[in-house]
Amino acid sequence: MKTQITNTELMQMEQRERAHLINSVGGFKSVCLIGTVDEAGQTNLAIFNSIVHIGANPPLISFIMRPDSVERHTLANILNVGYYTINHLNETIYKQAHQTSARYPKEVSEFDSTGLTPEFKNDFKAPFVAESQIQLGIEFKERINLTINNTIMIIGEIKEIYFPTDCLLEDGYLDIEKAGTIACTGLDSYHLTQRLERLPYAKP
Amino acid sequence: MKTQITNTELMQMEQRERAHLINSVGGFKSVCLIGTVDEAGQTNLAIFNSIVHIGANPPLISFIMRPDSVERHTLANILNVGYYTINHLNETIYKQAHQTSARYPKEVSEFDSTGLTPEFKNDFKAPFVAESQIQLGIEFKERINLTINNTIMIIGEIKEIYFPTDCLLEDGYLDIEKAGTIACTGLDSYHLTQRLERLPYAKP
Numbered sequence: 238m239k240t241q242i243t244n245t246e247l248m249q250m251e252q253r254e255r256a257h258l259i260n261s262v263g264g265f266k267s268v269c270l271i272g273t274v275d276e277a278g279q280t281n282l283a284i285f286n287s288i289v290h291i292g293a294n295p296p297l298i299s300f301i302m303r304p305d306s307v308e309r310h311t312l313a314n315i316l317n318v319g320y321y322t323i324n325h326l327n328e329t330i331y332k333q334a335h336q337t338s339a340r341y342p343k344e345v346s347e348f349d350s351t352g353l354t355p356e357f358k359n360d361f362k363a364p365f366v367a368e369s370q371i372q373l374g375i376e377f378k379e380r381i382n383l384t385i386n387n388t389i390m391i392i393g394e395i396k397e398i399y400f401p402t403d404c405l406l407e408d409g410y411l412d413i414e415k416a417g418t419i420a421c422t423g424l425d426s427y428h429l430t431q432r433l434e435r436l437p438y439a440k441p
Numbered sequence: 442m443k444t445q446i447t448n449t450e451l452m453q454m455e456q457r458e459r460a461h462l463i464n465s466v467g468g469f470k471s472v473c474l475i476g477t478v479d480e481a482g483q484t485n486l487a488i489f490n491s492i493v494h495i496g497a498n499p500p501l502i503s504f505i506m507r508p509d510s511v512e513r514h515t516l517a518n519i520l521n522v523g524y525y526t527i528n529h530l531n532e533t534i535y536k537q538a539h540q541t542s543a544r545y546p547k548e549v550s551e552f553d554s555t556g557l558t559p560e561f562k563n564d565f566k567a568p569f570v571a572e573s574q575i576q577l578g579i580e581f582k583e584r585i586n587l588t589i590n591n592t593i594m595i596i597g598e599i600k601e602i603y604f605p606t607d608c609l610l611e612d613g614y615l616d617i618e619k620a621g622t623i624a625c626t627g628l629d630s631y632h633l634t635q636r637l638e639r640l641p642y643a644k645p
Contacts, residue, residue, distance in 0.1 A: 240606040241563070244599065247500050254613030259497035261615035262577055262602055264471025264529055265624035265634065266494075289493045289505060290470075292590040293463040296451050301493060325468055328637060339643040350645070359445070373466055378589060385583055385596055386496040392589055395448065398466055402444040409458030410627045411465035420469035420624050420634060423614045425642070428634040430469060433532065433623065435630045439543040441554070 261423040268421035270334050271300070272322040272348075272355065272364040273314030280355050280364050281310045282347035284337045286421050288323065296395040298323065298375065301388050310343055315391060319377045320362040324369035327417035331427045361397065370416045372399040410435070465627040472625035474538050475504070476526040476552075476559065476568040477518030484559050484568050485514045486551035488541050490625050492527065500599040502527065502579065505592050514547055519595060523581045524566040528573035531621040535631045565601065574620045576603040614639070 247255055267288040273281045291297035300323075302312060315321050326334050333351040341350055348355045348364070355364035356372075365372040375393035382389055404412045420428045451459055471492040477485045495501035504527075506516060519525050530538050537555040545554055552559045552568070559568035560576075569576040579597035586593055608616045624632045 238606045239603045240609065242602045242604075244500070244601065247599065247602075248498075250613065252498065255500070256497040257613030258602075258609070258615055259500045259502075259599065260494055261613075261617060262575065262599070262604075263492050263494045263502055263527075264473055264617065264622060265469050266471060267468025269468055287493050288467050289491050290464055290467045291505060291587065292592060293460040294452075294456065295590070296448070296459070296463045297590060298463075298467055301495060303496075323467075331637065332640065335640045336643050339645045341645050345645075371466065381585065381587075383495065383585075383596070386499070386501060388496060390594075392587070395451065395463065395466070397448065398446045398451075398462075399443045400446075400466075402442045405444065405462075409454065409461030409465075410630070411462055413465060413468065413626055414630075414632060418468060419637065420632075422617055423639075426614070426618075426639045427637040428618060428624075429637060430624060430632040430634050433535065433631040433633060435627075436536065436539045438629070439540050441543045441545050441549075 257423055265420045265422055265428070268326050268419065268427070270324040270326065270337065270366050270369065271311055272324060272366060273311050274318060274363055275314050276317055279344070280346045280348050281314055282337050282351070282353065282366070283311045284334050291392055297378065297392055298373070298395060299390055299392045301390055303388055312389065315377050316380070318362055321375050321377065321393065322363045322365045323373040323375055324366035325371040325413065325416070325418040327370055327419060328429065330368045331419060335425070359397065370401055371413060371418060373397070461627055469624045469626055469632070472530050472623065472631070474528040474530065474541065474570050474573065475515055476528060476570060477515050478522060478567055479518050480521055483548070484550045484552050485518055486541050486555070486557060486570070487515045488538050495596055501582065501596055502577070502599060503594055503596045505594055507592055516593065519581050520584070522566055525579050525581065525597065526567045526569045527577040527579055528570035529575040529617065529620070529622040531574055531623060532633065534572045535623060539629070563601065574605055575617060575622060577601070
């Protein structure tokens with residue numbers, strides 16, 4: 238049996254309850270850690286579940302942030318330094334990753350408070366998460382202010398990708414399930430996955 | 442062992458191979474069917490894997506489309522009629538859903554060609570997918586042209602939600618895994634999920 242909830246009923250819901258529901262209805266989501274550093278060398282790490290593919294040529298990826306949240310250190314660092322990392326979660330680190338959503342003061346690095354390890358490599362100007370199996374180095378490209386609700390879309394270009402060697406297939410598909418990447422739903426639920434299948438390119 | 446692929450190497454890859462890789466690295470994705478109708482009553486159905494949450498108050502949801510693809514019927518209908526539906530996939534319908542990505546002519550409804558059932562209800566001005574367990578009725582709000590690569594972001598407001606009654610938890614979280622919703626990776630891989638756990642709100 239199905240229940241219907243209307244817009245009017247949504248707007249009458251208690252705020253936290255509505256947030257849980259609306260964050261659930263969009264389907265499964267990517268969940269990643271975004272690593273940044275400020276100009277003084279202070280690292281920052283924050284969890285995001287709004288990563289979305291923008292295009293492959295050039296390779297562009299985006300995410301959405303609320304300007305009034307703990308994510309503001311991430312935004313300031315991205316705008317000041319111009320680089321950031323996107324790091325996949327796995328079963329071993331999702332609890333620590335979730336903990337980065339707590340409201341730590343600016344002078345506390347979420348790497349330190351959660352025990353995750355900042356990894357600087359290849360002269361890239363932002364810290365990767367050493368415990369992450371798939372890591373992207375991103376160059377900031379564009380900030381779009383979504384005036385409809387004052388959120389911010391950040392678009393970046395993928396400059397480097399690190400992944401377990403045996404997870405790349407011949408046709409370019411990267412088997413992130415084999416790499417141990419997990420998915421999320423809502424604001425706080427984490428999920429392993431099990432492939433049904435890959436389907437061939439569809440023709441009429 | 443990890444492999445590194447740089448931006449330069451990415452840009453030298455064969456186009457389809459790069460598309461597979463870049464579509465894989467963002468993590469698990471929502472995959473949904475978007476249902477629309479034109480002013481003459483011709484229905485259209487298309488699969489999208491770029492759905493992203495924008496905000497809960499008001500309840501906003503977005504997706505990204507390429508203007509030069511088969512998705513153009515969807516865009517025209519959304520702009521002309523102002524309403525569309527977002528329908529979750531499950532294990533029973535993902536093959537039919539994938540098939541909607543084939544390039545059918547405008548006069549062919551993907552409902553007919555794939556055997557999925559258009560469901561009009563509650564005077565909503567777009568068809569839901571009857572076989573989908575979670576259905577959203579959306580009112581078009583804003584089109585944002587992403588000039589960086591000529592893709593288009595469509596933002597809409599959730600007007601109604603239909604879901605299996607026993608999947609809504611007391612705190613507002615909707616258990617889409619229990620409802621049978623599946624996830625996707627890359628361009629063509631479909632996945633069942635298995636919950637690890639829900640974590641409590643994080644505090645420092």
